[in-house]
Amino acid sequence: EPEVTQTPSHQVTQMGQEVILRCVPISNHLYFYWYRQILGQKVEFLVSFYNNEISEKSEIFDDQFSVERPDGSNFTLKIRSTKLEDSAMYFCASRDTFGYGYTFGSGTRLTVV
Amino acid sequence: AQKITQTQPGMFVQEKEAVTLDCTYDTSDPSYGLFWYKQPSSGEMIFLIYQGSYDQQNATEGRYSLNFQKARKSANLVISASQLGDSAMYFCAMREGSGGSNYKLTFGKGTLLTVNP
Numbered sequence: 001e002p003e004v005t006q007t008p009s010h011q012v013t014q015m016g017q018e019v020i021l022r023c024v025p026i027s028n029h030l031y032f033y034w035y036r037q038i039l040g041q042k043v044e045f046l047v048s049f050y051n052n053e054i055s056e057k058s059e060i061f062d063d064q065f066s067v068e069r070p071d072g073s074n075f076t077l078k079i080r081s082t083k084l085e086d087s088a089m090y091f092c093a094s095r096d097t098f099g100y101g102y103t104f105g106s107g108t109r110l111t112v113v
Numbered sequence: 114a115q116k117i118t119q120t121q122p123g124m125f126v127q128e129k130e131a132v133t134l135d136c137t138y139d140t141s142d143p144s145y146g147l148f149w150y151k152q153p154s155s156g157e158m159i160f161l162i163y164q165g166s167y168d169q170q171n172a173t174e175g176r177y178s179l180n181f182q183k184a185r186k187s188a189n190l191v192i193s194a195s196q197l198g199d200s201a202m203y204f205c206a207m208r209e210g211s212g213g214s215n216y217k218l219t220f221g222k223g224t225l226l227t228v229n230p
Contacts, residue, residue, distance in 0.1 A: 042220050045218070056217060089156055091158060093218075099216070100163050103160065107156050109156070
């Protein structure tokens, strides 16, 4: 079964450092998303991406965050200067055209120290 | 107002029994989709079942069924014959708008299900 691949699975970073979280969506999906889940809390929408541009972003997705699809397969989330409160599980998801199938990756657990 | 409300922070069920996890939603969009995801302790999000707003029948996928009551805006997940491996966090989520649009999923706070032997 096709899957969304996220790397790394875990990342520990110093406060103020830049991190890049990587995702390979399902190949024939056109809609891409990043979500965040702070430990024990609900899953929160960060940003959606379609046709090489951001479609929608939440208030969480401030100037410290950026997304990119540098080639035909990867989809990345960059956090420029990490804060302690950025510690969370970050999920990438991709969706089929019909809107039935949102597939999530296994997540990247980011710890900012 | 919350778009998705899951009122049960935790539920317990005996192995082999059925359990219902509640979900109510709020939208004025006539076209929407409702999803349930399972998140085991390992952290991944596993898709379980989908119900479209125009679907006449309740969705079923193996031991999972969705009790869709449109007038009450509820989309409860029913797990039949619970297994120990069903112990996990369960999230209800909604997509507003038609599937061709680039619409995000909005999640509830989740229900932690524990299956007892």
